[in-house]
Amino acid sequence: MDDTVDKLVIFLAKRDGIDKLVKTFQYVSKLGHWHVETTHPDAATRFKQWEVASGLGRKAFRTGRFLTGFNALRRGPGATPTLKVLSVLANAGEMVYFFFDHFLWLSRIGTLDAKLARRMSFISAFR
Known part of the structure; x- marks a missing residue:
């Protein structure tokens, strides 16, 4: 089969690398927040905002991932x-x-x- 679902799953699989990169940003910002939260509260706030934004961005990159399981079953x-x-x-x-x-x-x-x-x-x- 080479239908629309297959093509969409292939397209979404290519976004996995971007998701992993954004995950790295999310964890780096989490570590940055932890490292400076007592000494530099303003920087810690920015790190926390970066972490939250990265987490929301990752969810955007994972849009349509439920189709991968559906396609595997199909x-x-x-x-x-x-x-x-x-x-x-x-x-x-x-x-x-x-x-x-x-x-x-x-x-x-x-x-x-x-x-x-x-x-x-x-x-x-x-x-």
């Missing part, structure tokens, strides 16, 4: 019944996590109602 989950069941459980969990993670991101940036953030965070935590 392609054939496994050769034996046991592998099929395990594949469905693993991919379904990841799909649910990323699906609700998108709603969490949209509510945190103000596109959706902010009250949804707490509920979506709770749901995605139990993937």
Whole structure:
């Protein structure tokens, strides 16, 4: 198969490198905040803002990632019944996590109602 879902999954997989780079920024800023929070509170505030912005940016780069699990299931989950069941459980969990993670991101940036953030965070935590 070489349909739209396949092409979209390939496109999104290319964004994984950007996500890893932004993750590095997020952790560096977290370490920077920890290192200067008692000596330079103003710099610590900027590091914290950088960390939060990086975390929200990472969620943007992960948009559509639930399609990867869907595509894996669609392609054939496994050769034996046991592998099929395990594949469905693993991919379904990841799909649910990323699906609700998108709603969490949209509510945190103000596109959706902010009250949804707490509920979506709770749901995605139990993937």
